[in-house]
Amino acid sequence: MNRKLKAIDELLDGLNRSVGAHYHWLVQAFKIIAKHERNLEDVSSLEAHNFCQFGCWVNKHLATDTEDKGFLLTIHEKHIHVHEACRQLVESILQNEIQDSLFNDFEHALQGFVGAITCYQTHLLQLRISYDALTSLPLRRILDESFDKQVMDRSNGDLYVMILDIDHFKRINDTYGHVVGDEVLRAFAQKLQSSTRNYEPVYRFGGEEFIVILKAKNEAEAMAAGIRITRAIEHHQIMVGQYHIPVTVTSGLTRAVPGELLRMVLERADAAMYVGKQSGRNRCMFIDEQGSIERVVD
Numbered sequence: 001m002n003r004k005l006k007a008i009d010e011l012l013d014g015l016n017r018s019v020g021a022h023y024h025w026l027v028q029a030f031k032i033i034a035k036h037e038r039n040l041e042d043v044s045s046l047e048a049h050n051f052c053q054f055g056c057w058v059n060k061h062l063a064t065d066t067e068d069k070g071f072l073l074t075i076h077e078k079h080i081h082v083h084e085a086c087r088q089l090v091e092s093i094l095q096n097e098i099q100d101s102l103f104n105d106f107e108h109a110l111q112g113f114v115g116a117i118t119c120y121q122t123h124l125l126q127l128r129i130s131y132d133a134l135t136s137l138p139l140r141r142i143l144d145e146s147f148d149k150q151v152m153d154r155s156n157g158d159l160y161v162m163i164l165d166i167d168h169f170k171r172i173n174d175t176y177g178h179v180v181g182d183e184v185l186r187a188f189a190q191k192l193q194s195s196t197r198n199y200e201p202v203y204r205f206g207g208e209e210f211i212v213i214l215k216a217k218n219e220a221e222a223m224a225a226g227i228r229i230t231r232a233i234e235h236h237q238i239m240v241g242q243y244h245i246p247v248t249v250t251s252g253l254t255r256a257v258p259g260e261l262l263r264m265v266l267e268r269a270d271a272a273m274y275v276g277k278q279s280g281r282n283r284c285m286f287i288d289e290q291g292s293i294e295r296v297v298d
């Protein structure tokens, strides 16, 4: 499974478990009131928010997670508020000095806490559906959202976009069936990821089309990367059950001119790929900004 997707699943799982644990905590608060116990630190202590399971979870992620810091800080703040409002309410009940405003404060704090968690869950779920269920690769939507930043962040060179389409994939489906076809796509995606460097993100563009973003100092370096990937696929046999299924790809490669829309870059790369399909497949075609197309050779 894609590393990012795994991290999202772990975050969602940890968050949901910790939220579940907060119901247990709420029951503890009732016990304190009913049994007049004052020694439960996750309810009675001034630092109560650090002692409950949710507090441990959020503190751990605040210390390590940089991407989601905004969400986590809001949740942390609302969580502290819940514990403090609860502590004050419990104290007032135990001392028989009940104040209605403390009930309102507690309700308000709980609503704020739940709202902040829902916001973060929605964010994580939206992120999750931006990954392909079959291959675990990020979908085009993630590229759409990050492309301008990727172009801006490039250093010491340019960004190149490579569109790859599996050759005669319909034949694979027709010969072995769709279920095997799906397995081939899954195995292909894994091979493609392992054939690229960790700074060369891979996306599922749709169907049997994929995109790789390359970083290179010049056209020659980009072409070398393009042919490296094409050959790595060609020399690898995909195994599904008892079948050994050779797969090749045809690709279109082009430079992303800074300021250019992703759509335009993709149209250019697609035109080059089309020429590659027409002229025999299993090849990488480079297209420059003027539309001149050449086959990349080893």
Ligand SMILES: Nc1nc2c(ncn2[C@@H]2O[C@H](COP(=O)(O)OP(=O)(O)OP(=O)(O)O)[C@@H](O)[C@H]2O)c(=O)[nH]1
Residues within 6 Å of the ligand: 134, 165, 166, 167, 168, 169, 170, 171, 173, 177, 178, 179, 180, 181, 182, 185, 206, 207, 208, 277, 281
């Ligand atoms: N099993 C499976 N098949 C898919 C999936 N997405 C697209 N396909 C199939 O991929 C095939 C693509 O076929 P075509 O566009 O005709 O192209 P091709 O057979 O790969 O031939 P060329 O691209 O011309 O080399 C179609 O049969 C689609 O049904 C998928 O997720 N799973």
